[in-house]
Amino acid sequence: MNIRITGTGSYIPEVITKNADFDNHEFLNPDGTGFPQDNKTIIEKFKAITGIEERRYLEENLNTSDMAILAAERALENSGIDPETLDYIIVAHNYGDIKHQSFQSDTVPSIATRVKHKLRIKNPKSVGYDILFGCPGWIEGLIQAQAFIKAGMAKKCLVIGAEALSRIVDKHDRDSMIFSDGAGAVVLEETEEDGGILSHESGTFAFNEAHYIHFAKSNKTEAPDDLRYIKMNGRKIYEFALIHVPSAMKTCLENSGKSITDLKKIFIHQANEKMDEAIVKRFYKLHKMEMPKNIMPMSIKELGNSSVATIPTLYDLVLHNKIDEQKLEKGDVVMFASVGAGMNVNAMVYQH
Structure with a gap:
């Protein structure tokens, strides 16, 4: 038995924020004091270290769950499987849904439940749950999905990584320039093909x-x-x-x-x-x-x-x-x- 990725999909938000868009930000140290350098110098040093020139932020009307759904739809289409045959839907994220200009995280119901709902999956044995494991969460989701398949508890799993970090950054923190938004998904299946995990x-x-x-x-x-x-x-x-x-x-x-x-x-x-x-x-x-x-x-x-x-x-x-x-x-x-x-x-x- 081999366990392979049979479909992939992603959602890259359309809002592009360039480094120059931070020119007018007031960057401060954790104690509230300012930096001796001007913003142009701060941004140049940031780019030299991180390699980041621009990042993507999700649209104001979207949330983490929306991006997860869009990535999931594309992965399912790419795999060609019937969503009703999914045994597990595992969504890795860290902060749930946070609406634009809100600071309250919403994780009830779970992001996985919201994905299943929007995909209109009726099968109650298609189990959805979230995983909180920091940035390595999507890989950990693959590890768990593989374990279910190896144990005979599943044949097909949908594993998603989705995050909207733009909703939880401090605009006065230089590190805010690092973070962005997006979602990626894969279908993992038991197959007869060589390779896989x-x-x-x-x-x-x-x-x-x-x-x-x-x-x-x-x-x-x-x-x-x-x-x-x-x-x-x-x-x-x-x-x-x-x-x-x-x-x-x-x-x-x-x-x-x-x-x-x-x-x-x-x-x-x-x-x-x-x-x-x-x-x-x-x-x-x-x-x-x-x-x-x-x-x-x-x-x-x-x-x-x-x-x-x-x-x-x-x-x-x-x-x-x-x-x-x-x-x-x-x-x-x-x-x-x-x-x-x-x-x-x-x-x-x-x-x-």
């Missing part, structure tokens, strides 16, 4: 690292004290990622039975271009190799960091030949890898 690795580091990404008040001291926004300790995350992600990737590859030279692509969470490149270089260094050219498709330059949505949207874009100089052939071995709030890390080796 070969191995996975997953872990949660919470002894000292639990609050590297958290919720806190605005950097603007005059802002209402009861409002909270996404915050992160960038330096701690960078140091953590460079140690633990390459290690997880190495273990995952070893468990797959494949060689480092078999890998054709690495789909890594689009968190920060410099950090992603450093992780992949360190991974190859563990194998006493240089990082190969074009091994790491990137979408962060145009799409920013959409958390759980970055890998499934990137994978879908590559499959549909929408990323320059990046394509996959039948039988290619690839790796998915991610790091995020928790702090959580995971990886998966997959044969296309």
